[in-house]
Amino acid sequence: MSDWDLGQLRALAAAADLGTFDAAARALHVTPSAVSQRIKALEQTAGAVLLRRDRPVRPTAAGEPLVRLARQLDALTADATRHLTGDAAVPHVTLAINGDSLTTWVLPALAPLAGRVALHVVREDQERSAELLRDGSVMGAVTSQAVAVQGCRVEPLGVMRYRPLAAPAFAARWFGDTRASEGVRAAALAAAPVVTFDADDRLQDRWLRRRRVDPARPPRHRVPASADFAAAVRLGFGWGMLPGEQADDDERAGRLVRLADDAVDVPLYWQQWSLRTDALDAVADALRTAAADLLPQRV
Template identity: 50%
Template sequence: MPELPLDLVRTLLAVVDEGTFDAAAAALHVTPSAVSQRVKALEQRTGRVLLMRTKPARATESGEAVIRFARQLLQLERDTLTELGLPTAGEAARLAIAVNADSLSTWFIPAMTRVPNLRFDLHREDEGHTTALLREGLVMAAVTSTPDPVQGCSVRALGNMRYLPCANPAFAAQWLDGPPALVADAPVLVFDRRDQLQDHFVATVAPGREASQHRHYIPSSEGFVDAVAAGLGWGMVPEVQARPRITAGTLVDIGGPIDVPLYWQQWKLDSPPLAAAAQAIAAAAAIALKPHTRHHARIS
């Protein structure tokens, strides 16, 4: 059975994290030639190409498996040193987590405050694509809309994030005063080019159609809500952000809610910091999110 020596695995991780052989060499305090030799030795041991020699360097699919192993190994090393009361460079444990923008802007931050002894390294990504970061070994855990576990990960349901189709009152009077299907022709706000939530809503009121191609892309959770309130277009707004503005009269609800299920996926790793974060996030989600139901939207 081939072995994966720790020094070789750490070197591959350094190249991926730093982006180049030279930068990895500086971080490891060795020569670029030594870095190259270690990566080649690891590839020979595994019989696989682990690294694409691009700028920045990127792991291959096989390399991603080794990168996940490297990060898990380093996390276990830090946890063990902490348990033994030995120094860990004077740093609190660091957790890399992928989370979608709307969760980050609404309920996720309170969860982070429940575990103040951790350092969070958050990666913002659409909830339908956070699992890609898990597969690549870039994060230990993710808030995702995918219930199917990534290899080597466990999954727990968090709840449904509810969205309301909203518009500025004047915009609604101009564009939406009539049958619900009119929304398909109205200017629309979309978070980014992966965001299909508006199209999904339109399909529920105008079967076979999608939202207008008169689209504004607003890749900011707070900016998105502000743009809807300003009358730039209609859009799906998290209920927790929409309700106060609806009460104040700056937004109107133009249709029924859409629920997006959220799940927590994490490495199957016996790590106290990871377990503490998972418990805090599940507790915050139980307060902020709707219970899972059979009828929900899966947005990818």
């Protein structure tokens, strides 16, 4: 079972990526029948059903490792071809990056590579990006997962440090003088509106629990985009946890004030396929260097 057919693997990955056999056939310049035959032959070799024949088609649990293998082989083949032939084609690298990292430090870190690598970025929560690595949808990810996904390697980058912030008028209305010795009262936090990113955002909840406030009590606004989330806090929709890289200028200018000095640290890790390509290594080096310069490091 170790001698996989590259054409069959490519048919499987194309169908999984594009959702139909017809679309996969167009991408591979073959007929839909040929795509179907290749996938059936691969399923016979694997001894398992590899695709759910829904619309769109999706890989099964047995199919996901082979889809990942197909993508890895394509990346290695393209890398070898460039070395052997001097092919000038720009390699592409697919990444999963959380919205706050994209908005703050990742894009400047990757900008010098823009002429050498075609970057396909999926914006995904740092806690959910492991799934994209596991099924081969991305080659690397900035993630909060410290344990390496199977077939990947992992290294720490630093932390995103989030502090509770609000517009000055909002803070004065709901909390009074946040610099008072007793600080922000739990009763006020239970009533004051809070801004969250989405249903999976737990940062505000973690900070509320520190103050013995039930996170279910405050009214919530959901704003699922990093820059818009910060804008909603500045506009006084509610208070929210913002990273220093995104909020420091607003604090200095007086557009935001802290509700307290304590922070919630979210450790970030770089995970990537264990295989090595020049393009993927360049991306990893750029992120590693930027993180060391810009992110607080864990003590």
